[in-house]
Amino acid sequence: MSKSPLRIGIAGLGTVGGGIIKLLNSQAALLAARCGRAIEVTAVSARDRYKDRGVDLSAYTWHDDAVGLASDDNVDVVAELIGGEDGVVKALVEAAIANGKHIVTANKALIARHGTALAKSAETANVTLAFEAAVAGGVPIVKAMREGLAANTFSRVFGILNGTCNYILSEMRETGKEFDVVLKEAQELGYAEVDPAFDVDGVDAAHKLAILTSLAFGCEVNFDEVHVEGIRHISPLDIEFADDLGYRIKLLGIARRTDKGIEQRVHPCMVPLDAPIAHIEDVFNAVVVDGDHVDTTMYEGRGAGEGPSASAVVADIMDIAAGRLPCAFTIPADQLSKMQVAPISSHVGSYYVRFMVVDKPGVFATIASALHENNVSMEAVLQRGRSENEAVPVVMTTHEADEAAMIATLETIEKNDAVVEPPRLIRIESF
Numbered sequence: 323m324s325k326s327p328l329r330i331g332i333a334g335l336g337t338v339g340g341g342i343i344k345l346l347n348s349q350a351a352l353l354a355a356r357c358g359r360a361i362e363v364t365a366v367s368a369r370d371r372y373k374d375r376g377v378d379l380s381a382y383t384w385h386d387d388a389v390g391l392a393s394d395d396n397v398d399v400v401a402e403l404i405g406g407e408d409g410v411v412k413a414l415v416e417a418a419i420a421n422g423k424h425i426v427t428a429n430k431a432l433i434a435r436h437g438t439a440l441a442k443s444a445e446t447a448n449v450t451l452a453f454e455a456a457v458a459g460g461v462p463i464v465k466a467m468r469e470g471l472a473a474n475t476f477s478r479v480f481g482i483l484n485g486t487c488n489y490i491l492s493e494m495r496e497t498g499k500e501f502d503v504v505l506k507e508a509q510e511l512g513y514a515e516v517d518p519a520f521d522v523d524g525v526d527a528a529h530k531l532a533i534l535t536s537l538a539f540g541c542e543v544n545f546d547e548v549h550v551e552g553i554r555h556i557s558p559l560d561i562e563f564a565d566d567l568g569y570r571i572k573l574l575g576i577a578r579r580t581d582k583g584i585e586q587r588v589h590p591c592m593v594p595l596d597a598p599i600a601h602i603e604d605v606f607n608a609v610v611v612d613g614d615h616v617d618t619t620m621y622e623g624r625g626a627g628e629g630p631s632a633s634a635v636v637a638d639i640m641d642i643a644a645g646r647l648p649c650a651f652t653i654p655a656d657q658l659s660k661m662q663v664a665p666i667s668s669h670v671g672s673y674y675v676r677f678m679v680v681d682k683p684g685v686f687a688t689i690a691s692a693l694h695e696n697n698v699s700m701e702a703v704l705q706r707g708r709s710e711n712e713a714v715p716v717v718m719t720t721h722e723a724d725e726a727a728m729i730a731t732l733e734t735i736e737k738n739d740a741v742v743e744p745p746r747l748i749r750i751e752s753f
């Protein structure tokens with residue numbers, strides 16, 4: 323092996339950064355054989371120099387300031403595993419690119435916010451910006467779309483992009499427990515953060531979706547235009563109704579080319595039970611890609627955790643070691659188009675709606691007339707229980723309708739005194 327080793331500087335030594343050091347050590351011979359050269363960690367940075375991380379760091383140069391890795395002459399690749407979209411992380415990545423160092427990161431927030439600009443800088447500096455671990459962790463979806471499926475025009479990419487939400491929804495279905503109870507249990511098990519907002523409010527999935535959209539449609543990353551809804555309002559009642567109607571409720575991120583532009587949306591969906599993605603349970607992630615020649619393909623696996631995340635980061639490092647230096651978003655960053663955005667109000671689809679209704683004369687007439695006025699046609703209606711004074715759930719599914727018409731319909735129905743809480747709407751996804 324005549325080539326000199328590829329030298330890695332690791333910023334962040336938590337779950338992923340620590341996992342990378344362990345993987346690079348345990349697989350050193352295999353990686354060198356596959357890349358034609360050795361991969362060596364030369365420098366590291368984290369907040370606490372004295373924390374026991376279960377790995378020997380004594381051979382590496384320690385940087386108190388992570389940005390110092392950007393000017394370390396013994397570093398060829400900066401692996402950024404701190405997280406967050408600005409501050410030290412952005413400063414480190416920008417400085418490292420400017421100094422001609424390749425970047426490998428697992429940071430979806432950074433790429434969703436600054437991906438286009440960073441990719442342009444990286445191409446100008448003739449270095450790589452790689453982020454396989456940023457989307458679906460150990461599932462190699464970036465490579466699949468950029469390389470294995472490179473000959474296809476994509477019409478849609480969607481997936482279960484957040485393991486925490488998928489775990490909570492799976493648990494709620496299996497146990498019948500409320501969202502808050504399952505969230506607390508998930509926190510105790512380490513499946514949810516102490517501050518769960520990023521996960522359960524859909525932001526994390528939206529970061530990943532924005533990256534997938536750019537890969538699929540050759541447009542600039544546009545996180546601000548992702549329509550985002552989380553799972554806090556999902557109730558065991560909706561999960562039960564979904565079962566009765568032949569659906570599973572999943573938090574999906576969906577990017578689709580429509581005649582109005584590109585839709586990017588993250589929200590709970592009713593997924594038909596005959597769709598393979600309906601059966602991805604627990605903390606697992608899955609991404610489905612529709613390509614014009616390959617048809618539909620699905621990729622499933624662990625979206626987080628030390629091993630899966632390190633596996634993805636090291637695969638990116640191996641590409642650099644072997645001299646494979648693809649464009650971050652498949653095509654050169656200055657050729658990415660401005661996205662023509664299809665707003666959520668122009669979405670056309672079927673809907674599940676649940677009303678809590680007191681059985682009073684006239685309420686069904688109001689529902690029927692609101693549907694008629696807005697040209698929304700009902701597919702099925704279900705009512706659970708009957709009680710003179712207590713509200714009971716009434717569930718309706720619709721045929722395809724405009725989102726704007728659907729919202730107008732619900733606004734009219736909600737005004738009826740017999741409807742005692744805001745209607746719950748969940749989009750039905752067809753596959």
Ligand SMILES: NC(=O)c1ccc[n+]([C@@H]2O[C@H](COP(=O)([O-])OP(=O)(O)OC[C@H]3O[C@@H](n4cnc5c(N)ncnc54)[C@H](OP(=O)(O)O)[C@@H]3O)[C@@H](O)[C@H]2O)c1
Nearest residue numbers: 334335336337338368369370388403404405428429626627
């Ligand atoms: N965890 C996963 O399974 C997973 C999966 C896919 C992607 N990711 C992404 O990978 C990245 C890292 O996640 P993680 O789970 O490994 O995080 P983590 O366990 O919280 O580790 C973060 C590391 O960053 C260090 N750090 C924090 N602020 C720093 C600063 N200003 N300067 C230098 N180091 C600093 C911390 O140092 P101390 O240890 O000294 O506190 C810690 O070692 C994030 O972008 C995350 O979204 C994670």
